[in-house]
Amino acid sequence: MAEAFCGLKFAASVTAFGVLQDCASPVEWGFEGGRRGRRSGFAGAGGERGGCAGGEGFDRRVSCQNETGEGHGGDDDEVFHACWGSSDRATPGALKIALVHYSYAPVIGGVETVLAAHARLLAEHGHEVTVICRRGESDDPRVRLERLGEKVDAVGLEGWLAGQDVVFLHNVTTMPFDRALTAALARAAERLAGVRFVAWIHDLAAGNPDYEIAANDELLARAHPRYEYVAVSELRRRQWEALTGARSRVIPNGVDPSRVLGLTERVGELAARHGLLDREIVLLHPTRLLRRKNVELGLAVTAALTAAGKACAYLVTGPPDPHNAASQGYAAELGVLRARLGLEKDAFFLHEDAPVEERDLASLYALADALFFPSRQEGFGLPMLEAALHRLPIFCAAIEPLDTLLTDGVTLFTLDADPAQIACEIVAQLGETDSWRARRQVRQEYAWAAVYRNYLAPLLASPPT
The missing domain is CATH 3.40.50.2000 (Glycogen Phosphorylase B;)
Known part of the structure; x- marks a missing residue:
């Protein structure tokens, strides 16, 4: 049997002090909250706070059992255990995954930070990771780095991509900073039918007044038939769909709590x-x-x-x-x-x-x-x-x-x-x-471990769309 305190279910068991508490009977809460000397009530039915019936300083007597008997297992708990997809989905087998962007750590930037986190997460889960960029260094022996030359070597680029199972294209399909690279990737995707290409939309230049990119730009404002699209927010998803008519799934960016907390x-x-x-x-x-x-x-x-x-x-x-x-x-x-x-x-x-x-x-x-x-x-x-x-x-x-x-x-x-x-x-x-x-x-x-579990792993386990 489980008894409810303030909307929580507690197993009826002997406490550390050997006393079995009777939840159905009124008890003395004996708490003070907020400012010194102020007595607080407990959460009542539905989790709402109750005031003290007799005003401040009054010891309120309440029943431990809430009105609904509901406790653990509500929406918050479902969120805590949520996984995008089946919770018993098997971890996909090791894949060869390339990440493509203009630059990589230690270059400072938001996309560079995300790219480095993706590389680390994928490597930690047993995938073979290659980063392809113009600038950057890898200090992780599990992450291989291939550096692009000043001019795009389309043959060499295609050679690197041909050996991959999946290629993540971070921002390079929607931003104008290296149109030659964008074009070379589009041609490679057409020829490499056995490689899965996932275009990550962090930013959109087309239609953005900060960039002089026409909304009908053939390279940056058109969905490629071989690309799957991932937007980092619901806003970017809507903007991309309005621009191109193409669908995309949302996978948020994340943070490393240990690093942020120092x-x-x-x-x-x-x-x-x-x-x-x-x-x-x-x-x-x-x-x-x-x-x-x-x-x-x-x-x-x-x-x-x-x-x-x-x-x-x-x-x-x-x-x-x-x-x-x-x-x-x-x-x-x-x-x-x-x-x-x-x-x-x-x-x-x-x-x-x-x-x-x-x-x-x-x-x-x-x-x-x-x-x-x-x-x-x-x-x-x-x-x-x-x-x-x-x-x-x-x-x-x-x-x-x-x-x-x-x-x-x-x-x-x-x-x-x-x-x-x-x-x-x-x-x-x-x-x-x-x-x-x-x-x-x-x-x-938003912790990276949760982003991988809830989004990246299901993406890799799902068939191409």
Whole structure:
């Protein structure tokens, strides 16, 4: 049986503290959110926030069960697991793929960045990749680079293309920067019937007032019968169809979150190894393993989130105190609890690999979605200030001095609050945060790994159109 908290379904199971909570009965939420001292309600039916019936400072009593009984598995979860095409589609066999553009990295440009990402992704998935351009260098031994001469050698170009299974033509079919190359590619496509040509439309010169290209230009404003077309946006798709009458599919550009976030090599490797950038919620807990730090509550909340079907990770930074036998014993207890809760792949004690350096900690703040700080005792609470500087929402225990440090961006919970209730509040608060929703969308839809999985792999697996 599954019980619902605030629109989430939680498996009815023994919590980390050995107490089976009765979801059908009213419970004391015991949360404070927003500005210091303000009590917040929880998400009610349909996920909407409820105000406190008695005004600020009033402890609202509500039923855990929502009106519809709906929980995990809605549209957001479908988006999270979405794949353009069948989710069990087999990875296509290794192909020989050429990417053609005017230039390549380290030349700086938007298309060059996309081209380099495509080359890396295709190589990572076992394809044999060749880049054909006038300027650029390949620093990846898996990516071969063929450089065009000052004048297009049509015979040599056709020789390079003849050995390929697929050729991606990035912008060279719709922009006027090398008409000789555009024309040579068009002729090669007519002769190489066994090669699949996919023209990538990043930009359109024809009809653009910034370029003096006629809308009836035979080379740049006409669809080639041997090309399939890919537009990088719905706008470009509509513009191309209006110009030529030809259809195209949309495959968006992407970003490398590790690079954009400036993750250190260690944190980037950690994120890749455990799929942290694919998680819905990453909770950061910067702390040593001391009993007063209440790490067991973090484990229990993580278990509640995973039981609700949320892809969650809990990152604990510090080691036990090597000079404190009690700390060593506490660390061992936490290891046992993690195993009992089945969180070996969701809760990580980062000291087990290596000490977390200061620059790694900054990367962890950049990676995380929220600070989780459940201490029973604190003298100050420096991680709260660090988290605020990193624009992270903060979930922390309602104890002094934590409840006096910041006036905004903090959600407080009592130390005796049920872990499932805390999980519910985390989901509700993050769901109301525009920046978290935007970050989640970018990671799920526009991270290069998602673009490959959702678009490039299905394109390569599909028959030519």
